[in-house]
């Protein structure tokens with residue numbers, strides 16, 4: 001291949017060095033001689049001459065031929081290995097099938113590469129895709145090509161974003177700053193799940209459930225809308241990646257999206273295949289069609305807004321319309337895992353996870369903003385993952401390949417590892433930065449309070465790769481209690497752990513879920529009701545069984561208010577919470593002295609190293625004891641009301657455990 005027109009491969013071409021002053025042009029004509037005097041003023045030619053004769057040639061020197069999809073294994077003649085051409089063809093056929101309309105016969109005509117690169121403009125449909133029978137196009141859309149930008153690298157995605165997506169900028173530390181558009185959090189009320197005979201009895205429906213039904217036909221209407229939208233574009237991004245670091249339970253996912261931002265986000269958040277793994281990728285197990293810029297049609301049945309996030313488990317597909325918030329893809333796939341994994345006796349968890357030097361693993365459960373990412377990212381421990389895990393026969397595995405940290409009020413001093421992870425390759429969403437220096441102001445909430453950074457897990461220096469670990473020793477339930485009445489830490493017995501796991505209490509403080517701006521008490525079963533697919537007691541039963549079998553200890557940690565409710569007291573200082581977590585990890589807290597609280601019956605330690613003892617019992621921090629008691633009773637009442645719906649369910653074989661769990665709640 002004569003990339004630079006001199007018959008040699010890139011990078012090898014050079015002019016002769018011993019310059020005689022007489023050059024020979026490539027076409028053989030002698031060049032005009034420009035005799036240079038020794039002491040001429042012009043020093044322009046003091047540097048080595050550029051190894052190109054034209055601007056185009058110069059530019060062609062800049063990039064070496066290689067793509068993330070370049071085969072590593074050379075095809076052996078006569079062997080079973082596919083030729084590069086054959087493999088690329090299969091890959092395009094697979095993507096073409098993903099994007100196909102299910103009602104029309106023509107199109108899409110997918111072709112690899114950036115439409116801006118002229119050399120890759122396709123000639124004729126049947127030429128580049130022999131599997132398409134040339135037909136007379138019946139619609140204009142059938143005449144056009146859709147270019148596929150397949151598993152681009154972060155650098156390529158930066159360029160795409162900056163060139164074509166308004167609101168994309170490079171920050172002072174090299175991160176890609178983007179805006180997620182009108183939605184700056186998830187839209188749980190716009191999630192729909194196809195209800196068909198096969199899954200009808202398996203899934204959790206009705207009160208408290210995140211699964212709002214839709215029918216197959218409506219799903220297909222939205223799917224067609226998304227696919228048509230994507231095919232109407234000049235180019236779409238396709239990511240083929242994995243979920244779950246447990247090799248035996250790895251899921252292949254394909255994400256088709258219209259924005260470089262979405263592609264880079266998923267590049268960071270899912271597990272990145274090696275070039276060899278990509279070669280053998282084949283057909284994905286699950287596909288997302290993200291047409292987030294385009295709304296759903298409100299005349300469509302089941303649609304109550306312009307946003308719709310539709311899950312079809314039978315088809316193994318998800319469609320996103322009307323929201324560009326990238327977290328929908330991440331959490332949509334998490335929902336899928338909450339369906340697929342329990343079928344294999346693997347528990348899926350909305351938790352962070354880290355491991356000490358001695359192999360002691362801790363899980364950090366908690367709703368959004370309670371500290372999973374902040375506390376699992378611990379300089380003294382190995383990070384397995386910050387948000388989504390599986391607990392199976394052999395231990396724990398991270399589902400994802402990246403972390404998604406809150407950025408509001410982020411500081412280098414308090415959260416150095418997260419702060420330093422915001423560099424080239426990281427996507428920062430909805431942050432505000434200085435127009436000139438591009439320094440991010442992490443305190444600025446002008447766009448949203450739910451500012452976020454998505455980075456590959458290896459950006460954390462002590463990430464545990466591969467992201468798997470042994471069975472957990474500690475199960476830490478995080479709650480950000482805006483009422484300020486839960487103790488900073490309590491030790492839980494198994495029934496209490498289950499009670500608080502099923503309750504899933506916190507007080508949301510930021511707008512991760514679109515619409516919530518003020519703090520309010522929230523109960524979300526399994527600390528992730530928005531993502532679970534089966535009834536909460538199914539997950540709870542698995543957790544109880546695993547904790548019992550592996551002797552894990554449960555803890556309740558309040559990362560929220562102390563000294564009064566929101567507005568009066570203040571949030572517990574992060575360094576104190578970190579000391580508490582340290583004491584859990586080290587085992588020292590297990591052997592501390594405890595006393596039992598009233599109403600909630602929680603065991604609270606009298607001392608924790610590095611933490612003022614008086615804050616350990618919240619009653620001490622309230623100046624108004626009457627207000628404390630009233631608030632405590634109010635919260636207990638909320639817990640009791642919330643738990644009513646669960647009391648009629650069995651956990652495990654008989655009603656015994658559920659009886660114990662109910663008794664482990666507040667008594668008043």
Ligand SMILES: Nc1ncnc2c1ncn2[C@@H]1O[C@H](COP(=O)(O)OP(=O)(O)OP(=O)(O)O)[C@@H](O)[C@H]1O
Nearest residue numbers: 368369370371372373374405406559572573574577
């Ligand atoms: N005492 C504390 N403990 C933990 N986090 C605290 C504390 N005080 C303040 N914070 C802040 O609370 C936020 C916790 O957010 P974090 O990203 O860890 O949430 P998360 O549980 O991972 O939620 P999500 O599931 O939405 O990602 C961080 O911004 C952190 O700086």
Ligand SMILES: O=C([O-])CC(=O)C(=O)O
Nearest residue numbers: 186327331368387404512
């Ligand atoms: O999904 C999101 O947008 C952020 C997150 O981790 C959560 O809400 O649990």
Ligand SMILES: [Ca+2]
Nearest residue numbers: 373387404405
């Ligand atoms: Ca997080």
Ligand SMILES: [Mn+2]
Nearest residue numbers: 350367368387
């Ligand atoms: Mn989360």
